[in-house]
Amino acid sequence: MAGRMLLAGFALLDRQIVDRDGRMAGKVDDLELAEPDGGGAPYVTGLVSGRGALARRIGGRLGRAAAWLSARLEASGEQPGPIPFGVVRELGNHIEITLTREDLDSFELERRLRDGVVAKIPGARHAPE
Amino acid sequence: MRLSDLLGQEVVTEGGEHLGRVRDVRLVQDGPLLGTWGAAFRVDALIVGRGAVLARLGLTRDTPSEPDLLQRPFGPFRRRRPVPVPWDRVVEVGDVIRVTDDPTRRSPGG
Amino acid sequence: MKKLSGIALGILTAMGGFVDIGDIVANAETGARFRLSLAWAVVLGVGGIVVYAEMAGRVAAISHRPVFDLVRERLGARMGLANLFASFFITLLTLIAEVAGIALALELVTDVSYLLWLPLTALLVWLVIWRMRFEAMERLFGLMGLVLIAIAVGVWRLDPDWGNLLGSATRPLVPAGEGHPTYLYYAVALFGAAMTPYEVFFFSSGGVEERWTRRDLAISRANVFVGFPLGGLLSLALMASTAIVFAPRGIQVSHLSQAALPTALALGKVGLALVIVGFFAATFGAALETALSAGYTVSQYFGWQWGKLVAPRDASRFHLLVLGSIAASVLVGLTAVDPIKVTEYSIVLSAAALPLTYFPILVVANDRDYMGDAVNSKLGNVFAFGYLVLIVVASLAALPLMIATRAGA
Numbered sequence: 001m002a003g004r005m006l007l008a009g010f011a012l013l014d015r016q017i018v019d020r021d022g023r024m025a026g027k028v029d030d031l032e033l034a035e036p037d038g039g040g041a042p043y044v045t046g047l048v049s050g051r052g053a054l055a056r057r058i059g060g061r062l063g064r065a066a067a068w069l070s071a072r073l074e075a076s077g078e079q080p081g082p083i084p085f086g087v088v089r090e091l092g093n094h095i096e097i098t099l100t101r102e103d104l105d106s107f108e109l110e111r112r113l114r115d116g117v118v119a120k121i122p123g124a125r126h127a128p129e
Numbered sequence: 130m131r132l133s134d135l136l137g138q139e140v141v142t143e144g145g146e147h148l149g150r151v152r153d154v155r156l157v158q159d160g161p162l163l164g165t166w167g168a169a170f171r172v173d174a175l176i177v178g179r180g181a182v183l184a185r186l187g188l189t190r191d192t193p194s195e196p197d198l199l200q201r202p203f204g205p206f207r208r209r210r211p212v213p214v215p216w217d218r219v220v221e222v223g224d225v226i227r228v229t230d231d232p233t234r235r236s237p238g239g
Numbered sequence: 240m241k242k243l244s245g246i247a248l249g250i251l252t253a254m255g256g257f258v259d260i261g262d263i264v265a266n267a268e269t270g271a272r273f274r275l276s277l278a279w280a281v282v283l284g285v286g287g288i289v290v291y292a293e294m295a296g297r298v299a300a301i302s303h304r305p306v307f308d309l310v311r312e313r314l315g316a317r318m319g320l321a322n323l324f325a326s327f328f329i330t331l332l333t334l335i336a337e338v339a340g341i342a343l344a345l346e347l348v349t350d351v352s353y354l355l356w357l358p359l360t361a362l363l364v365w366l367v368i369w370r371m372r373f374e375a376m377e378r379l380f381g382l383m384g385l386v387l388i389a390i391a392v393g394v395w396r397l398d399p400d401w402g403n404l405l406g407s408a409t410r411p412l413v414p415a416g417e418g419h420p421t422y423l424y425y426a427v428a429l430f431g432a433a434m435t436p437y438e439v440f441f442f443s444s445g446g447v448e449e450r451w452t453r454r455d456l457a458i459s460r461a462n463v464f465v466g467f468p469l470g471g472l473l474s475l476a477l478m479a480s481t482a483i484v485f486a487p488r489g490i491q492v493s494h495l496s497q498a499a500l501p502t503a504l505a506l507g508k509v510g511l512a513l514v515i516v517g518f519f520a521a522t523f524g525a526a527l528e529t530a531l532s533a534g535y536t537v538s539q540y541f542g543w544q545w546g547k548l549v550a551p552r553d554a555s556r557f558h559l560l561v562l563g564s565i566a567a568s569v570l571v572g573l574t575a576v577d578p579i580k581v582t583e584y585s586i587v588l589s590a591a592a593l594p595l596t597y598f599p600i601l602v603v604a605n606d607r608d609y610m611g612d613a614v615n616s617k618l619g620n621v622f623a624f625g626y627l628v629l630i631v632v633a634s635l636a637a638l639p640l641m642i643a644t645r646a647g648a
Contacts, residue, residue: 003157003158003159003170004158005155005156005158006155006156006158007154007155008132008153008170008172009132009154013132014311014312014315014316015312016304016308023549023553024542024543024544024545026541027311027541027542030133031131032130032131033130033132033172034130035130041172041173041217042130042171042172042216043160043169043170043171043172044160044169048131049542051541053131053133054541056131056133057133057317058317058320059317062320084164085163085166085170086163086166087164087165087166089165093304093608093609094304110543110555113555114552114555117555117559118552118558118559119552119555121551123369123551124551124558125550125552127547127549127550128369128372128547128551
C-alpha cells in the first residue's frame, strides 16, 4: 500500500504535542526508530520528549551541561521513555495524542513543581476571573 | 536508534564519494500497525545534500505547498538540489553513514 | 466602547512597543535634541510592526500557533535556543525597566522614592497576571493608557509654528551639533523600539489566549491597524511636545518628569494628571506584556502548558517563570540601576536579534500547510521582504553604532 509520505525533520521534529484534554504536553525532541526483526527499513515507534533528548540534540558543551542538569532534575535519575507512536491521534501543525499529559514520564517535573509550590499559592486552583 | 543519529550525519559511498549530510529523512506510512494510530512511518530515504538550514526553514521543500514567492528570492540556493538516497542503499550507520554506490550510475570499473 | 475593547489587545501591545518607560524618555529626549527630524524612524517602525504583527496574528488565528512555537519549529532546537536566550534576556531587561518605571510614575505623584514603591508595584503586576482574566487585563490597562492622547491635545494647544515643526519632520536633517552616527543610532533605536520582539510574542500569544479562530481574522487586523498606529501617534506627539518646548531652549531631557512637562504647560494640572495616569498605565501594561512574554517564550520553546486560560496550577512552570522574572526584576531594580539606561540598551540589543524572530513568521505566513488560502498576498510579501531587509540592516548596524556613539552620548 502506498502510504502518506512526509519528511521527519520537517513535519514531526520540534512540533508541539497536545494531549487528549487539549493541554500542551511537550515538544517532539526526537523520534525513536526500531529496526524490524526480519531486517528492512527502520520505522518510527515513538516520540521522544524531554530535556535529556533535547540536550542530546543541542550537543556541544551547552548540550552536555543541559543533559547533566536534566539528569539531576529527574527524581528517578532516568530519562523519560518515548511516547509510543500508537497513541498518536492526529498529525497536523501540532501532534495530538490519546493520553493525558499526566500519563507521560516527561510530566514529572511539572507535577513536582505544581504539588510542591504552585498549588500552595492561594488562587492557584481556578483560572483567572 | 533515534532520528538525531541520522540527521546531520555525513553520507559516504563505499567507493569513497562524499554525498553530503543528511538534511532530513523521508518517511512513508506503510510500516507495521501501531496501536490506534495505524500503519507506522517507515524510513524510505535519506535526503542528502547541502542547504540544511534553508530546508529546515521550509524554503527548499519539494512539496506542492512550497511557498511560491519564497522560491524566487531563495532560488540561487536551490540549485544544489538535495538527492534522496533510498534506505536499501544504507550499509552501516556509525560515525558516518556508509551507503552502496549509486546503482543508476555506471561505476568507474564497469 | 464595545468596539474599542475588541481592539484592546492591539492597543496594549502597542503601548509596550511605543510608550513604555524607555520609549517615553527616548521620545522626549529625541524630540528635544533632534526636533522631529527622526520622526521618519517611528513611522517606518509603525509600518514594520503592522506588517509583521498582522502576519503573526493571522498565523495565531488560523493555526493557533504563537510566534515562539514557530521559532522553535523553523529554526530548530539549536538556533531556536539561541533566539530564546537573546529574546528572554531582552524581555527581562525591559521588565526590570518597566517595574521601575511604574514606581517612577508613582514617585512623581507621591514624592516617595521609587525604590520604596518597587516591591509593591512588582506584587501588583504579579497579582494581575495571577488572578485577572486576560481580556479584563488588556481592557483595563490598554484603555487607561489611552489618556495619553492628552499629550497630542497638549501639542495642539501649545499652538506651535506648524510649518516649522512639520518641516523638521519632512526634511530630515542632522541638526547642527549632532554627529551622523549619533543621529543614526537614535534612528535604529526608535525603529528597534517600534519592532521589539516581545510585541509579537505577546500579541500572537494573546490571540491564542482570546481563542481567535479563522472568523476572528478581521478582529486581528483591526487590532493591528488601529493599535500600532495609535501607539506610533502617541510617541510622535511626545516627540513633538518636547521639540516645541525644550528644543528652542536647548534643554536636554533625561527624566520622566520632563516628559510630562510640556503637556502640563499646555493643559495645566488636569493635563499633568492625565499624563501621569497614562504613564502609569502604559508602563504597567508594558510590565504585564514583558512578564508574560518571558513566560510565553520559554514555555513555547519547551512545549509546556502556558497561558491564563487554565488554572495557574495547570501551567506551573509557566507561572513560576513569570513569578521568577518579576522577582528578579525587583532585585535588580533595588540596586538602583538607571531603568532608562536599561531599556535603551535592551532596545538596541533587541534590534540586533530581530531577524531571528521575524524571519520564521514570514516563512510560516507563506506556508499553505499551516495557512490554507490565508497565506500572504503578493503585495503583503513585497512589504514583508522590504522590511526584512531593513530589519537585517538595523540588526547589523545596532551594536557598532552603540559602541561608536557610546550609546548616543
